[in-house]
Amino acid sequence: MNARFDPSGPLRGTTRVPADKSISHRAALIGAMASEPVRIRNYLYAADTRSTLAAVQRLGAIVDDRGDELVVRGCGLRNAIAPTNPIDVGNAGTLMRLLPGWLSFQPGSSFVLDGDASIRRRPIDRIADPLARMGARIDARDGRYPPFTVHGAPLSGIEYELPMASAQVKSCTLLAGLVTDATTVSESVPSRDHTERMLAAAGAPVTREGDPRGGFRTTVGNADELELPLVEVPGDLSSAAFLITAGVLVRDSRLVLERVGVNWTRAGFLRILERMGAIVLSDIEPPGAFGPEEPVADIDVTSAPIEATTVEAEEVPLAIDELPLVALLGCFAEGETVVRGAAELRIKESDRIATVVEGLRGLGADIEALPDGFVVRGTGRLRGGRLDAHGDHRLALLGAVAGLASQTGVEVVGMEAAEVSYPRFARDVAELVA
Numbered sequence: 336m337n338a339r340f341d342p343s344g345p346l347r348g349t350t351r352v353p354a355d356k357s358i359s360h361r362a363a364l365i366g367a368m369a370s371e372p373v374r375i376r377n378y379l380y381a382a383d384t385r386s387t388l389a390a391v392q393r394l395g396a397i398v399d400d401r402g403d404e405l406v407v408r409g410c411g412l413r414n415a416i417a418p419t420n421p422i423d424v425g426n427a428g429t430l431m432r433l434l435p436g437w438l439s440f441q442p443g444s445s446f447v448l449d450g451d452a453s454i455r456r457r458p459i460d461r462i463a464d465p466l467a468r469m470g471a472r473i474d475a476r477d478g479r480y481p482p483f484t485v486h487g488a489p490l491s492g493i494e495y496e497l498p499m500a501s502a503q504v505k506s507c508t509l510l511a512g513l514v515t516d517a518t519t520v521s522e523s524v525p526s527r528d529h530t531e532r533m534l535a536a537a538g539a540p541v542t543r544e545g546d547p548r549g550g551f552r553t554t555v556g557n558a559d560e561l562e563l564p565l566v567e568v569p570g571d572l573s574s575a576a577f578l579i580t581a582g583v584l585v586r587d588s589r590l591v592l593e594r595v596g597v598n599w600t601r602a603g604f605l606r607i608l609e610r611m612g613a614i615v616l617s618d619i620e621p622p623g624a625f626g627p628e629e630p631v632a633d634i635d636v637t638s639a640p641i642e643a644t645t646v647e648a649e650e651v652p653l654a655i656d657e658l659p660l661v662a663l664l665g666c667f668a669e670g671e672t673v674v675r676g677a678a679e680l681r682i683k684e685s686d687r688i689a690t691v692v693e694g695l696r697g698l699g700a701d702i703e704a705l706p707d708g709f710v711v712r713g714t715g716r717l718r719g720g721r722l723d724a725h726g727d728h729r730l731a732l733l734g735a736v737a738g739l740a741s742q743t744g745v746e747v748v749g750m751e752a753a754e755v756s757y758p759r760f761a762r763d764v765a766e767l768v769a
Protein backbone atom coordinates (compact mmCIF):
# COMPACT_ATOMS: atom_id res chain seq x y z
CA MET A 336 0.00 0.00 0.00
CA ASN A 337 1.33 3.43 -0.93
CA ALA A 338 0.46 6.47 1.16
CA ARG A 339 1.07 10.17 0.55
CA PHE A 340 2.18 12.56 3.25
CA ASP A 341 1.92 16.17 2.08
CA PRO A 342 3.66 19.23 3.57
CA SER A 343 1.79 19.79 6.79
CA GLY A 344 0.30 22.66 8.73
CA PRO A 345 1.31 22.89 12.41
CA LEU A 346 0.75 19.86 14.66
CA ARG A 347 -1.08 21.02 17.77
CA GLY A 348 -2.70 19.38 20.76
CA THR A 349 -2.32 16.50 23.15
CA THR A 350 -2.22 12.82 22.29
CA ARG A 351 -1.10 9.37 23.47
CA VAL A 352 1.25 7.29 21.40
CA PRO A 353 0.97 3.48 21.17
CA ALA A 354 2.12 1.36 24.08
CA ASP A 355 5.77 0.40 24.35
CA LYS A 356 6.63 -2.50 22.06
CA SER A 357 9.66 -3.73 24.03
CA ILE A 358 7.77 -3.74 27.33
CA SER A 359 4.66 -5.34 25.79
CA HIS A 360 6.73 -8.25 24.38
CA ARG A 361 8.33 -8.76 27.80
CA ALA A 362 5.02 -8.55 29.68
CA ALA A 363 3.50 -11.29 27.49
CA LEU A 364 6.62 -13.49 27.71
CA ILE A 365 7.18 -13.11 31.44
CA GLY A 366 3.41 -13.51 31.91
CA ALA A 367 3.67 -16.85 30.10
CA MET A 368 6.52 -17.90 32.41
CA ALA A 369 4.69 -16.86 35.59
CA SER A 370 2.75 -19.13 37.93
CA GLU A 371 -0.04 -16.68 38.75
CA PRO A 372 -2.15 -14.70 36.26
CA VAL A 373 -0.54 -11.46 35.05
CA ARG A 374 -2.78 -8.47 34.23
CA ILE A 375 -1.41 -6.20 31.53
CA ARG A 376 -2.87 -2.71 31.03
CA ASN A 377 -2.25 -0.82 27.80
CA TYR A 378 -0.73 -3.77 25.92
CA LEU A 379 0.38 -2.78 22.41
CA TYR A 380 -2.01 -4.05 19.75
CA ALA A 381 0.25 -4.11 16.72
CA ALA A 382 1.56 -6.87 14.46
CA ASP A 383 4.77 -7.58 16.41
CA THR A 384 3.17 -7.91 19.82
CA ARG A 385 0.23 -9.91 18.42
CA SER A 386 2.88 -12.39 17.25
CA THR A 387 4.05 -12.67 20.87
CA LEU A 388 0.53 -13.31 22.17
CA ALA A 389 0.02 -15.98 19.52
CA ALA A 390 3.38 -17.58 20.37
CA VAL A 391 2.73 -17.82 24.12
CA GLN A 392 -0.73 -19.25 23.46
CA ARG A 393 0.82 -21.96 21.31
CA LEU A 394 3.15 -22.76 24.21
CA GLY A 395 0.22 -23.31 26.57
CA ALA A 396 -0.49 -19.89 28.08
CA ILE A 397 -4.06 -18.60 28.08
CA VAL A 398 -4.65 -14.99 27.07
CA ASP A 399 -7.95 -13.30 28.01
CA ASP A 400 -8.65 -9.96 26.40
CA ARG A 401 -10.95 -8.13 28.82
CA GLY A 402 -11.06 -4.91 26.82
CA ASP A 403 -9.40 -2.64 29.39
CA GLU A 404 -6.70 -5.20 30.19
CA LEU A 405 -5.20 -8.49 29.10
CA VAL A 406 -4.87 -11.37 31.50
CA VAL A 407 -2.11 -13.89 30.75
CA ARG A 408 -2.37 -17.20 32.59
CA GLY A 409 1.09 -18.64 32.25
CA CYS A 410 2.55 -22.13 32.13
CA GLY A 411 5.02 -21.63 34.99
CA LEU A 412 8.74 -21.56 34.39
CA ARG A 413 9.30 -25.16 33.29
CA ASN A 414 6.04 -26.24 31.72
CA ALA A 415 5.98 -24.77 28.20
CA ILE A 416 4.29 -27.20 25.80
CA ALA A 417 6.18 -27.88 22.54
CA PRO A 418 3.83 -27.28 19.59
CA THR A 419 4.09 -29.65 16.63
CA ASN A 420 4.41 -26.89 14.00
CA PRO A 421 6.93 -24.03 14.00
CA ILE A 422 6.22 -20.96 16.13
CA ASP A 423 5.76 -18.01 13.76
CA VAL A 424 7.46 -14.85 15.11
CA GLY A 425 6.27 -12.81 12.11
CA ASN A 426 8.49 -9.73 11.82
CA ALA A 427 9.38 -9.59 15.54
CA GLY A 428 13.12 -9.75 16.19
CA THR A 429 12.60 -9.21 19.92
CA LEU A 430 10.29 -12.23 20.14
CA MET A 431 12.71 -14.32 18.09
CA ARG A 432 15.65 -13.49 20.36
CA LEU A 433 13.97 -13.43 23.80
CA LEU A 434 11.69 -16.47 23.61
CA PRO A 435 14.59 -18.98 23.23
CA GLY A 436 15.87 -17.83 26.65
CA TRP A 437 12.79 -19.48 28.18
CA LEU A 438 12.56 -22.42 25.79
CA SER A 439 16.22 -23.35 26.35
CA PHE A 440 15.45 -24.81 29.78
CA GLN A 441 12.43 -26.96 28.93
CA PRO A 442 14.31 -30.28 29.17
CA GLY A 443 13.40 -32.95 26.66
CA SER A 444 11.45 -30.52 24.44
CA SER A 445 12.38 -28.96 21.11
CA PHE A 446 10.86 -25.84 19.56
CA VAL A 447 11.12 -24.58 15.99
CA LEU A 448 10.96 -20.80 15.37
CA ASP A 449 10.47 -19.15 12.00
CA GLY A 450 9.28 -15.80 10.68
CA ASP A 451 8.84 -13.58 7.64
CA ALA A 452 11.40 -12.82 4.91
CA SER A 453 13.06 -10.06 6.98
CA ILE A 454 13.35 -12.31 10.05
CA ARG A 455 15.02 -14.99 7.91
CA ARG A 456 17.81 -12.52 7.17
CA ARG A 457 18.46 -11.68 10.85
CA PRO A 458 21.21 -13.57 12.73
CA ILE A 459 20.45 -15.68 15.80
CA ASP A 460 23.99 -16.99 16.42
CA ARG A 461 24.28 -14.08 18.87
CA ILE A 462 21.79 -15.83 21.20
CA ALA A 463 22.85 -19.38 20.29
CA ASP A 464 26.32 -18.66 21.68
CA PRO A 465 25.40 -17.85 25.32
CA LEU A 466 22.63 -20.49 25.36
CA ALA A 467 25.06 -23.16 24.12
CA ARG A 468 27.55 -22.16 26.81
CA MET A 469 24.78 -22.71 29.36
CA GLY A 470 24.03 -26.19 28.00
CA ALA A 471 21.18 -25.78 25.47
CA ARG A 472 21.52 -26.55 21.77
CA ILE A 473 20.34 -24.47 18.85
CA ASP A 474 20.32 -25.72 15.27
CA ALA A 475 19.95 -22.89 12.78
CA ARG A 476 19.88 -22.65 9.00
CA ASP A 477 23.48 -22.08 7.87
CA GLY A 478 24.36 -22.09 11.58
CA ARG A 479 23.03 -18.56 11.83
CA TYR A 480 19.55 -17.81 10.52
CA PRO A 481 15.89 -18.80 11.07
CA PRO A 482 14.24 -21.22 10.89
CA PHE A 483 15.99 -22.67 13.92
CA THR A 484 15.34 -25.26 16.61
CA VAL A 485 15.88 -24.77 20.34
CA HIS A 486 16.57 -28.03 22.18
CA GLY A 487 15.85 -27.50 25.88
CA ALA A 488 18.27 -28.85 28.49
CA PRO A 489 19.30 -28.40 32.12
CA LEU A 490 21.36 -25.20 32.20
CA SER A 491 24.37 -24.00 34.19
CA GLY A 492 25.17 -20.38 35.03
CA ILE A 493 27.72 -18.40 33.01
CA GLU A 494 29.50 -15.09 33.07
CA TYR A 495 28.88 -13.57 29.68
CA GLU A 496 30.43 -10.48 28.20
CA LEU A 497 28.19 -9.15 25.44
CA PRO A 498 30.18 -9.08 22.18
CA MET A 499 27.78 -6.41 20.84
CA ALA A 500 25.57 -3.85 22.60
CA SER A 501 22.28 -5.75 22.37
CA ALA A 502 19.44 -5.71 24.87
CA GLN A 503 17.93 -8.69 23.08
CA VAL A 504 20.99 -10.88 23.68
CA LYS A 505 21.30 -9.64 27.26
CA SER A 506 17.60 -10.38 27.87
CA CYS A 507 17.73 -13.86 26.35
CA THR A 508 20.73 -14.78 28.54
CA LEU A 509 19.12 -13.38 31.70
CA LEU A 510 15.86 -15.27 31.06
CA ALA A 511 17.82 -18.52 30.69
CA GLY A 512 19.72 -17.58 33.86
CA LEU A 513 16.51 -17.87 35.91
CA VAL A 514 17.14 -21.62 36.37
CA THR A 515 20.87 -21.31 37.17
CA ASP A 516 22.61 -20.56 40.46
CA ALA A 517 23.93 -17.32 38.99
CA THR A 518 24.26 -15.92 35.48
CA THR A 519 25.97 -12.59 34.89
CA VAL A 520 25.87 -10.50 31.73
CA SER A 521 28.30 -7.61 31.40
CA GLU A 522 27.94 -4.82 28.90
CA SER A 523 30.53 -2.10 28.37
CA VAL A 524 27.87 0.23 26.98
CA PRO A 525 24.42 0.23 28.63
CA SER A 526 21.40 -0.95 26.64
CA ARG A 527 17.67 -0.94 27.48
CA ASP A 528 16.99 -2.70 30.76
CA HIS A 529 13.24 -3.50 30.62
CA THR A 530 13.83 -7.24 31.11
CA GLU A 531 15.85 -6.86 34.28
CA ARG A 532 13.33 -4.37 35.67
CA MET A 533 10.38 -6.64 34.97
CA LEU A 534 12.17 -9.68 36.39
CA ALA A 535 12.87 -7.69 39.55
CA ALA A 536 9.17 -6.74 39.69
CA ALA A 537 8.31 -10.45 39.31
CA GLY A 538 10.37 -11.36 42.38
CA ALA A 539 13.42 -12.85 40.61
CA PRO A 540 16.80 -12.22 42.28
CA VAL A 541 18.31 -9.53 40.01
CA THR A 542 21.22 -7.27 40.89
CA ARG A 543 23.13 -4.72 38.85
CA GLU A 544 26.57 -3.29 39.51
CA GLY A 545 28.45 -0.59 37.66
CA ASP A 546 27.60 2.79 36.25
CA PRO A 547 26.45 4.27 32.95
CA ARG A 548 29.99 5.21 31.89
CA GLY A 549 31.89 2.09 32.90
CA GLY A 550 29.11 -0.33 31.95
CA PHE A 551 27.02 -2.77 33.94
CA ARG A 552 27.14 -6.32 35.28
CA THR A 553 23.67 -7.73 35.74
CA THR A 554 23.21 -10.99 37.63
CA VAL A 555 20.13 -13.21 37.97
CA GLY A 556 19.85 -16.36 40.00
CA ASN A 557 17.42 -19.20 40.56
CA ALA A 558 13.79 -18.14 40.63
CA ASP A 559 11.43 -20.87 41.81
CA GLU A 560 8.56 -19.02 40.25
CA LEU A 561 7.68 -15.61 38.88
CA GLU A 562 4.77 -13.55 40.16
CA LEU A 563 3.85 -10.30 38.51
CA PRO A 564 0.37 -9.13 39.42
CA LEU A 565 0.08 -6.08 37.17
CA VAL A 566 2.05 -4.46 34.34
CA GLU A 567 1.08 -0.96 33.16
CA VAL A 568 2.75 -0.45 29.80
CA PRO A 569 3.85 3.17 29.19
CA GLY A 570 3.70 4.90 25.81
CA ASP A 571 6.52 3.95 23.44
CA LEU A 572 9.27 6.57 23.19
CA SER A 573 10.36 5.03 19.87
CA SER A 574 6.87 5.67 18.43
CA ALA A 575 6.66 9.07 20.14
CA ALA A 576 9.94 9.96 18.40
CA PHE A 577 8.12 10.18 15.03
CA LEU A 578 5.59 12.72 16.33
CA ILE A 579 8.31 14.56 18.27
CA THR A 580 10.35 14.93 15.08
CA ALA A 581 7.31 16.15 13.16
CA GLY A 582 6.64 18.65 15.97
CA VAL A 583 10.24 19.92 15.90
CA LEU A 584 10.36 20.25 12.10
CA VAL A 585 6.90 21.51 11.12
CA ARG A 586 6.81 25.23 11.82
CA ASP A 587 4.49 26.56 14.56
CA SER A 588 3.83 23.12 16.02
CA ARG A 589 3.22 22.56 19.73
CA LEU A 590 2.20 19.17 21.00
CA VAL A 591 2.14 17.18 24.19
CA LEU A 592 2.54 13.40 24.25
CA GLU A 593 1.14 11.96 27.44
CA ARG A 594 2.47 9.14 29.60
CA VAL A 595 5.49 8.14 27.53
CA GLY A 596 8.12 5.78 29.00
CA VAL A 597 11.24 7.79 29.93
CA ASN A 598 13.48 5.01 31.25
CA TRP A 599 16.96 6.54 30.80
CA THR A 600 18.15 3.48 28.85
CA ARG A 601 15.62 4.42 26.16
CA ALA A 602 15.86 8.20 26.26
CA GLY A 603 19.02 8.82 24.21
CA PHE A 604 16.98 10.44 21.44
CA LEU A 605 15.69 13.13 23.82
CA ARG A 606 19.25 13.98 24.82
CA ILE A 607 20.35 14.13 21.18
CA LEU A 608 17.45 16.51 20.46
CA GLU A 609 18.46 18.68 23.38
CA ARG A 610 21.98 19.02 21.91
CA MET A 611 20.46 19.94 18.57
CA GLY A 612 18.70 22.83 20.28
CA ALA A 613 15.19 21.42 19.90
CA ILE A 614 12.59 22.56 22.42
CA VAL A 615 11.44 19.24 23.86
CA LEU A 616 10.65 19.19 27.58
CA SER A 617 10.20 16.10 29.74
CA ASP A 618 11.43 14.54 32.98
CA ILE A 619 13.86 11.88 31.77
CA GLU A 620 14.89 9.42 34.47
CA PRO A 621 18.43 10.19 35.80
CA PRO A 622 21.16 8.05 34.14
CA GLY A 623 22.04 4.94 36.17
CA ALA A 624 18.62 4.61 37.85
CA PHE A 625 17.39 1.03 38.26
CA GLY A 626 14.38 -0.58 39.91
CA PRO A 627 11.23 -2.57 39.21
CA GLU A 628 9.37 0.50 37.93
CA GLU A 629 9.17 1.98 34.43
CA PRO A 630 9.05 5.80 34.73
CA VAL A 631 6.57 7.77 32.61
CA ALA A 632 6.33 11.47 31.77
CA ASP A 633 4.58 13.84 29.38
CA ILE A 634 6.71 15.17 26.52
CA ASP A 635 6.12 18.76 25.42
CA VAL A 636 7.38 19.70 21.93
CA THR A 637 7.63 23.15 20.30
CA SER A 638 9.02 23.62 16.78
CA ALA A 639 12.34 25.45 16.56
CA PRO A 640 15.44 25.72 14.36
CA ILE A 641 18.03 23.02 15.09
CA GLU A 642 21.80 22.53 14.87
CA ALA A 643 23.87 19.53 13.78
CA THR A 644 25.28 17.06 16.28
CA THR A 645 27.48 13.95 16.49
CA VAL A 646 26.28 10.66 17.97
CA GLU A 647 29.06 8.31 19.08
CA ALA A 648 29.05 4.58 19.88
CA GLU A 649 28.30 4.88 23.60
CA GLU A 650 25.08 6.75 22.90
CA VAL A 651 23.94 4.44 20.10
CA PRO A 652 22.17 1.68 22.11
CA LEU A 653 20.16 4.31 24.01
CA ALA A 654 18.74 5.67 20.75
CA ILE A 655 19.21 2.75 18.36
CA ASP A 656 15.71 2.71 16.85
CA GLU A 657 15.56 6.52 16.61
CA LEU A 658 18.79 6.97 14.59
CA PRO A 659 16.90 7.10 11.26
CA LEU A 660 15.13 10.17 12.67
CA VAL A 661 18.48 11.73 13.60
CA ALA A 662 19.33 11.47 9.88
CA LEU A 663 16.09 13.23 8.95
CA LEU A 664 16.64 15.94 11.57
CA GLY A 665 20.17 16.34 10.22
CA CYS A 666 18.73 17.39 6.83
CA PHE A 667 17.12 20.41 8.52
CA ALA A 668 19.94 21.21 10.98
CA GLU A 669 22.65 23.76 10.49
CA GLY A 670 25.95 21.93 9.91
CA GLU A 671 27.00 18.30 9.54
CA THR A 672 25.26 15.62 11.57
CA VAL A 673 27.24 12.42 12.09
CA VAL A 674 26.27 9.03 13.54
CA ARG A 675 29.11 6.54 14.19
CA GLY A 676 29.48 3.20 15.93
CA ALA A 677 26.04 2.07 14.78
CA ALA A 678 26.84 -0.95 12.58
CA GLU A 679 24.03 -2.81 14.43
CA LEU A 680 21.65 -0.76 12.25
CA ARG A 681 22.62 -3.00 9.33
CA ILE A 682 20.87 -6.03 10.85
CA LYS A 683 17.56 -4.47 11.87
CA GLU A 684 14.26 -5.08 10.02
CA SER A 685 16.17 -3.76 7.00
CA ASP A 686 19.80 -2.64 6.60
CA ARG A 687 18.89 0.72 8.13
CA ILE A 688 22.11 2.42 7.06
CA ALA A 689 21.50 1.53 3.42
CA THR A 690 17.72 2.08 3.43
CA VAL A 691 17.85 5.40 5.32
CA VAL A 692 20.61 6.80 3.10
CA GLU A 693 18.95 5.64 -0.12
CA GLY A 694 15.51 6.76 1.10
CA LEU A 695 16.49 10.26 2.23
CA ARG A 696 18.81 10.83 -0.73
CA GLY A 697 15.86 10.08 -3.01
CA LEU A 698 14.02 12.93 -1.28
CA GLY A 699 16.87 15.37 -1.94
CA ALA A 700 19.03 14.92 1.19
CA ASP A 701 22.80 15.40 1.14
CA ILE A 702 23.61 12.18 3.01
CA GLU A 703 26.36 9.59 2.81
CA ALA A 704 26.66 6.12 4.33
CA LEU A 705 29.57 5.13 6.58
CA PRO A 706 30.30 1.48 7.37
CA ASP A 707 28.87 2.10 10.85
CA GLY A 708 26.60 5.12 10.43
CA PHE A 709 26.05 8.14 8.20
CA VAL A 710 26.90 11.80 7.61
CA VAL A 711 24.21 14.35 6.70
CA ARG A 712 24.92 17.88 5.55
CA GLY A 713 22.00 20.05 6.58
CA THR A 714 20.43 22.23 3.94
CA GLY A 715 17.50 23.44 6.02
CA ARG A 716 14.99 21.73 3.78
CA LEU A 717 13.98 18.50 2.08
CA ARG A 718 12.44 18.42 -1.39
CA GLY A 719 10.25 15.29 -1.29
CA GLY A 720 9.53 12.39 -3.65
CA ARG A 721 9.09 8.64 -3.12
CA LEU A 722 10.55 6.50 -0.33
CA ASP A 723 10.43 2.71 -0.28
CA ALA A 724 9.86 1.27 3.22
CA HIS A 725 11.52 -2.04 2.28
CA GLY A 726 9.06 -3.77 4.62
CA ASP A 727 10.57 -1.91 7.61
CA HIS A 728 8.08 -0.14 9.92
CA ARG A 729 10.54 2.51 11.05
CA LEU A 730 11.40 3.35 7.42
CA ALA A 731 7.71 3.73 6.53
CA LEU A 732 7.18 6.09 9.48
CA LEU A 733 10.38 7.98 8.64
CA GLY A 734 9.06 8.57 5.12
CA ALA A 735 5.75 9.79 6.53
CA VAL A 736 7.40 12.34 8.84
CA ALA A 737 9.75 13.41 6.05
CA GLY A 738 6.67 14.11 3.91
CA LEU A 739 5.08 16.34 6.57
CA ALA A 740 8.27 18.43 6.81
CA SER A 741 9.10 18.40 3.07
CA GLN A 742 8.50 20.94 0.29
CA THR A 743 6.54 18.73 -2.11
CA GLY A 744 5.38 15.74 -0.04
CA VAL A 745 6.46 12.11 0.14
CA GLU A 746 4.83 9.00 -1.24
CA VAL A 747 5.70 6.07 1.03
CA VAL A 748 5.84 2.78 -0.84
CA GLY A 749 4.76 -0.01 1.52
CA MET A 750 3.15 2.05 4.30
CA GLU A 751 1.50 -1.12 5.67
CA ALA A 752 4.85 -1.92 7.34
CA ALA A 753 3.84 0.61 10.04
CA GLU A 754 1.35 -1.99 11.35
CA VAL A 755 4.29 -3.58 13.16
CA SER A 756 4.53 -0.84 15.81
CA TYR A 757 2.30 2.16 15.03
CA PRO A 758 -0.85 1.21 13.12
CA ARG A 759 -2.71 4.48 13.71
CA PHE A 760 0.09 6.91 12.84
CA ALA A 761 -1.70 8.60 9.91
CA ARG A 762 -4.84 9.09 12.02
CA ASP A 763 -2.90 10.55 14.96
CA VAL A 764 -1.20 13.05 12.63
CA ALA A 765 -4.49 13.99 10.97
CA GLU A 766 -6.02 14.73 14.39
CA LEU A 767 -3.06 16.86 15.46
CA VAL A 768 -3.09 18.84 12.22
CA ALA A 769 -6.87 19.44 12.18
Ligand code: S3P
Nearest residue numbers: 357429500501502503504655656
Ligand atom coordinates in the same frame (compact mmCIF):
# COMPACT_ATOMS: atom_id res chain seq x y z
C1 S3P B 1 14.97 -4.28 21.47
C2 S3P B 1 16.33 -4.09 21.42
C3 S3P B 1 17.03 -3.47 20.27
C4 S3P B 1 16.05 -2.69 19.40
C5 S3P B 1 14.79 -3.47 19.11
C6 S3P B 1 14.08 -3.82 20.40
C7 S3P B 1 14.40 -4.95 22.65
O1 S3P B 1 17.63 -4.48 19.52
O2 S3P B 1 16.65 -2.32 18.19
O3 S3P B 1 13.91 -2.73 18.30
O4 S3P B 1 13.17 -4.88 22.85
O5 S3P B 1 15.17 -5.54 23.41
P1 S3P B 1 19.09 -5.06 19.90
O6 S3P B 1 19.02 -5.50 21.30
O7 S3P B 1 19.36 -6.21 18.99
O8 S3P B 1 20.02 -3.91 19.67
